[in-house]
Amino acid sequence: MTRNRHWVLLRRPEGLPQLADFEIREDDVSEPAEGEVLLRVLYAAMDPAIRGFMNAGGYAAPLPLGAPVKGMVLGRVLRTKARGFATGDLVWGFGSWSEYVSVPAAQLHRAPIEAGLDLSASLHVLGTIGLTAHYGLFGIAAVKPGERVLVSGAAGAVGSLAGQMARIAGASRIIGIAGGPEKCARAVAEYGCDSCIDYKAEADLSAAIGAALPEGIDVCFENVGGAALDGALAHLRKDARIALCGMISGYNAEAQSLKNAWGLVVNTARLHGFRVTDILADRVRMSAMLAEIAGWIAAGKLRWHVDVRYGFEAIPETFLCLFSGAHTGRLLVRLAGD
Helix, strand or coil, rough: CCCCEEEEEEECCCCCCHHHHEEEEECCCCCCCCCCEEEEEEEEEEEEEEHHHCCCCCCCCCCCCCCCCCCEEEEEEEEEECCCCCCCCCCEEEEEEEEEEEEEEEHHCCCCCCCCCCHHHCCCCCCCCHHHHHHHHHHHHCCCCEEEEEEECEEEEEHCCCCCCCCHCCCCCCEEEEEEEEHHHHHHHHHCCCCEHHHCCCCHHHHHHHCCCCCEEEEECCCCCHHHHHHHHHCEEEEEEEEECHHHHHCCCCCCCCCCCHHHCCCCCHHHHHHHHHHHHHHHHHHHHHHHHHHHHHHCCCCCEEEEEEEEHHHHHHHHHHCCCCCCEEEEEEEECC
């Protein structure tokens, strides 16, 4: 009987998660139930949404203490009791921080294997990250040619794609917000931004946003919240749209409040929160979006970066990099070879 290891939630984090909040536990690999497939996990994705699973008030019911931490994974099917999947298939979907995991087939998607792309692309540009950027920019914000766009977290996994997709859409000016000169330089050189504001170097972020976009903001792709969102609200144009993807600046603190919400009223603007899970449930629409993204890749219009760390033991400390900024692009942990 093969043994299985999991990283479980030992205690609920108070503020910033600590390594002591997690523990390795071991059991036997279980057979999949009817409608499930058993995966050997190859990659585990480190996403800010995972923080929300650990406490009440997040994306779903809080993760039970002692349970494996949930997250997006890419794996190979070992055994299946579900139609539509065969042994050896490569798939991605919601799993857990485990070496093996049984997952309902309804939660899984085949990993697209595009010529010349590393398998990890299925957990980034051709997976939930690419879908999030596409859905937020086109489905929620409905960006149009000639518009002025602000992207916070512009060198992060989602923000880096959102900036480039805004460029593809014909935005007239794209301003990023990122932390540190290296990330800001990448946002301009690789990720579609005309310029990028280093929030770590600005005493008044709102003033910096106003200087970079003196005619105001038509579309804001918001990943950070806090001062970035407040600054955007102070510089909206008429009928502006804000696609609220995340608010990572407040995930380890008390709930955030909006300081410049009146700007929504004055400018008849719209603030719309969204989740990529809404798209995952619509496989026809998801497939169409991924096909469009694949076309942009083939045309050389998209760049992305995957920050891969190695080994099952490295999962918690890699996850904590999300909150320190000690990473570039999407964070993945590779648990096993293909």
